[in-house]
Amino acid sequence: MSMNRVLSIQSHVVSGYVGNKSATFPLQVLGFEVDAINSVQFSNHTGYGFWKGQVLNEHELDELAEGLDRNDLLNYSHLLTGYVGSPSFLTRIVQLVPRIRKVNPNLIFVCDPVMGDNGEMYVPKELLPIYRDQILPLADIITPNQFEAELLTGTKINNVEDAWNTLDLLHAKGPRTVILSSTELGSDDNLLALASYKNGEKCTRISVNIPKLPAIFTGTGDLFAALFLAWMTKTGGDLKGAVEKTISTLQAVLKRTLANAQVLSGGKPPSKAHLELQLIQSKSDIEQPNVVVSAVAK
Template sequence: MQILSIQSAVAFGHAGNSAAVFPMQRIGVEVLPVYTVNFSNHTGYGAWRGPVMDPADVAAVIEGVEDRGAFPTLDAVLSGYQGSEGIADVVIDAVARVKAANPRALYACDPVMGNARSGCFVAPAIPALLRDKVVPVADIITPNQFELGFLTGTEPHTIEETLASADAARAMGPSTILVTSVERPDREEGTIEMMVVDDDGAWIVTTPYLPMKANGSGDVTAALFTSHYTATRDAADALARTASSVYGLLEQTHAAGTKELLLIEAQEHYANPRMEFEARRLR
């Protein structure tokens, strides 16, 4: 399997492609990473150095990949943190070209904009660009509950509200919605959930909640889910595998007390997930 991954890069720590590429490689995916920014570290530190890539330069890298004849062999395009407003058009153009070369290729958009605790942490114009231009051309989107609410103009809290918001997102264009953090008020104490909705139904998985700030974990989640779903087109199985892998990564990181994900040390969780969490059908 081959995936073109258009995301940020950081030198220190793990976020964007610097979080997503290795887990995909570890499960056997050939990844073609393209960078939208080249930062010293993720923005959660409050300070960073390095450039936001010019959209023309990002487009040039993608065109160079196309020149090598790679597009017909790509199984998916994955996009994440965009960095600047102009990247949206570059991503949309790349997706159109890849799909022209391989109509079975999927486009997965991680609509990175923020979360309920921190609010938005991207340039002010990007959330609307994601909603109005990028999401409608995606096959898969992987928002957290906060991002799903923004995209659909809703405020999902309960299971029913989150399902309704996912259906509203599906009406925008994507057929598969992975909600990466479902924090419903009536969930069991000390847990957090992930939900997926596609043409075949809806499923939810519950894992223990770990009290930690895990920058980059959403990027790992989107990467692993995209890889598993592209391989099998089985949303429930992709959800269960992704949840198991990401929980293993977070559990190991939390136990070590580190600020950055133990991405390399936890690699066995990607290659051989323990599959201890059941994906339960909701409908």
């Protein structure tokens, strides 16, 4: 079996690119086998305002895991989790991690604790204590946004020093690598991302400015987590290099997406469909990103 084999548990859409649709192709392009479990299957992402589809329940997740286990297929190098909509489903993921680690004690668990943004939760509030008390102690890498980091630590981030303190609080709960994929601490032109690796006395901290683009995209957090998983693996844990390649790839994808949306919209404001990520068209950028951002060590 491939040395790099990912079990990715997150949402799925028939049309567009969020969740597993956003994560699977980039991981495959970068040489990872990907087995996907879809926590939901919707016609399109919920930002459209109307969607139809199904939600996988915890018993169905159990059945899939049992099938994999019975056929000796739980041999994964990585577990990647994203959007989960119910507390019972998330609790089953907590129970699944030790089963996979029993097969591969070196499993790397990458968790994007998808709970909300801009001060608003869009999952049931009961997921928060499960993420905080049960998932974080199991995770190796977490990629929350600023709001999610505040929820997980019960703190408020008002400045960069607050953010570093929050990262330390998250490390204390278990994960060795924490990256705030986006914060409100940048400028009018840039978002600020912060990343930290801590193992015993060893600590690495970096920050990077991310140029803002004049559009709202969906699926970028899912793409970010998948790319970061890949590049942390391919660089042998080089935090600076992995962050630079991840964000540079995102910039290339988003610039291409925006340029395409502007053509499709004919000068009018782009629709949700126009702003679906141009992932397939960005294959070469995913494979060999042109590094356009520089991470700065703290």
